[in-house]
C-alpha cells in the first residue's frame with residue numbers, strides 16, 4: 001500500500017474517533033435537560049400534594065379569626081344584657097347571642113372537618129416527599145455521572161488531537177488537504193474499502209479498470225462516483 005495512504009488511514013481512524021466523541025458531547029445537553037425536567041416534575045408533584053394542605057391552613061386561620069370576633073361579640077352582648085333594664089332589649093340581646101353561638105359552633109365544626117382532611121393528606125404528602133427526595137438523589141447522581149463522562153470524553157479528545165498533530169506532521173500537505181476536504185464533505189469517511197469492485201462508501205460498482213488501479217497503484221485512486229479515496233482489498 002502507498003505509505004501516504006497508510007498514514008491517512010490511521011489519521012482517519014483517529015478523526016473518526018474524535019468525531020464520534022464530539023457527537024457524544026453534543027448529546028449531553030439534552031441528556032441533562034431530560035434529568036432537569038424529571039426533577040421539575042417531582043417538584044410539581046410535591047407542590048400539588050402540599051397545596052391543598054396550605055389551603056386548609058389558610059382557611060383554618062380565617063375561621064379562627066371569625067370565631068374569635070364572634071366570641072367577643074357574645075361577651076359584649078352579655079355585658080350589655082347586664083347593663084340593661086329593658087326586657088325587650090334583654091330578649092333581643094339573647095337572640096343575638098344565640099345567633100352568634102350557632103355561628104361559632106358551625107365555624108368550629110368546619111375547623112374540625114378541615115383538621116381531619118389535613119390529617120388524611122399527611123401520608124400523601126410524605127409519600128410525595130419521599131419520591132421527591134429519592135428522585136432528587138438519583139438525578140443528582142446521574143447529573144454528576146454526566147459531568148464526569150463529559151470530562152472523560154474531553155480528555156480522550158485532547159489525547160487524540162495531540163496524537164493527530166504528530167500524524168499530520170508526517171503527511172504531505174496536498175494529501176492532507178485532499179483527505180480533510182473529503183472527510184468533511186462525506187461526513188467522516190474519506191477513505192473507504194473496495195469490496196468486489198464495489199465502493200463501500202457509496203455502494204456503487206466501479207469499472208474493472210478503476211478496481212485494477214486501486215489494487216496495483218502507488219498513488220491515490222478516487223471512486224468515480226462519490227470521489228472518496230479507495231483502499232485496496234487485503
Ligand SMILES: [Zn+2]
Pocket residue numbers: 199200201202203204223224225226227228
Ligand atoms: Zn464511492
